[in-house]
Amino acid sequence: MHDQGLRNDPASPLPSHSHSSSKNGIQGLTGLIWVRKALTYFRFPKLSLNPGLVHGVFTRQKGVSNPPYDTLNTSFTVGDRPDDVMVNLCKIKETMHAEHLVFMDQAHGDDILVLRKGDFYGVGDVATADAVITEIPRIAIMVKQADCQGVIIFDREKAVVASVHCGWRGNVQDILGHVVTKMETVFGCRRSDLLAAIGPSLGPCCAEFAGHEKIFPRYFERFMERRNYFDLWAISCWQLVNSGVRAGNIEVAGICTRCRTDLFYSYRGEGRTGRFATVAMLRS
Ligand SMILES: [Zn+2]
Numbered sequence: 001m002h003d004q005g006l007r008n009d010p011a012s013p014l015p016s017h018s019h020s021s022s023k024n025g026i027q028g029l030t031g032l033i034w035v036r037k038a039l040t041y042f043r044f045p046k047l048s049l050n051p052g053l054v055h056g057v058f059t060r061q062k063g064v065s066n067p068p069y070d071t072l073n074t075s076f077t078v079g080d081r082p083d084d085v086m087v088n089l090c091k092i093k094e095t096m097h098a099e100h101l102v103f104m105d106q107a108h109g110d111d112i113l114v115l116r117k118g119d120f121y122g123v124g125d126v127a128t129a130d131a132v133i134t135e136i137p138r139i140a141i142m143v144k145q146a147d148c149q150g151v152i153i154f155d156r157e158k159a160v161v162a163s164v165h166c167g168w169r170g171n172v173q174d175i176l177g178h179v180v181t182k183m184e185t186v187f188g189c190r191r192s193d194l195l196a197a198i199g200p201s202l203g204p205c206c207a208e209f210a211g212h213e214k215i216f217p218r219y220f221e222r223f224m225e226r227r228n229y230f231d232l233w234a235i236s237c238w239q240l241v242n243s244g245v246r247a248g249n250i251e252v253a254g255i256c257t258r259c260r261t262d263l264f265y266s267y268r269g270e271g272r273t274g275r276f277a278t279v280a281m282l283r284s
Helices: 082-096 168-172 175-187 218-223 232-242
Strands: 005-007 033-036 040-043 053-058 100-102 112-115 131-134 139-145 149-155 160-166 194-198 224-226 250-252 276-282
Touching: 053 082, 053 149, 082 100, 082 139, 082 276, 112 175, 131 139, 131 175, 139 149, 139 160, 149 175, 149 232, 149 276, 160 168, 160 175, 160 276, 168 175, 168 232, 175 194, 175 232, 194 232, 218 224, 218 232, 232 250
Parallel strands: 100 139, 112 131, 194 250
Antiparallel strands: 005 033, 033 040, 040 053, 053 276, 131 160, 139 276, 149 160, 149 194
């Protein structure tokens, strides 16, 4: 897998603002490792250094769904043909070499699904949750998004990994902080050991929230880049650091989904559209 990785893939140029530092000092990564095989995805540089973890942020390319879900849509609830979604999910599962692919009925809440050894049987109902944490190898845990953040949190010491769906409602509820706390209380993770990676999502260029006074806690104003535009990447970083994750252990892709609908889905940019996948899995 590693030999297929292309650093700074020239075929996927990022808009210039993705590389620049925002007012809050959040810098988009320039060293994303792009992989172009049966599917196109990228890996985060620091997470990739851990042999105990497999992960990928999948683009919308090389799937089978028709417009407006073209093409690697992973959601059954956006109006796409279920058979096409199933084919796409199978492609992702194969790419990850996973025994099982676990996803949730995401509800912009703060419920967390915990999968422990001994309580997972492979097939079951889809839980309503926005984060999943597991210690079980070879189970690929996936979140689906179109503008929201897919966040991977990994503890290499305890071999525990979480996939989190975090939109602005997730930020308001501090779901990232809740996941970190759960990793500590259930699995004994040390917060300072955790690595975190924030995927493509609505950037400060496009995250306009008119009427934010009614929906955001007051402290979010610290992350307002210009009138009504917020740096949600910086808010997530701050919430992770506030929960005990070291700033140096956080990676931010720095890719705005609304600006890059060629690579990812954007609810704000496209309305009726698909959901792309962020997937993480412990290696056995
Ligand atoms: Zn943008």
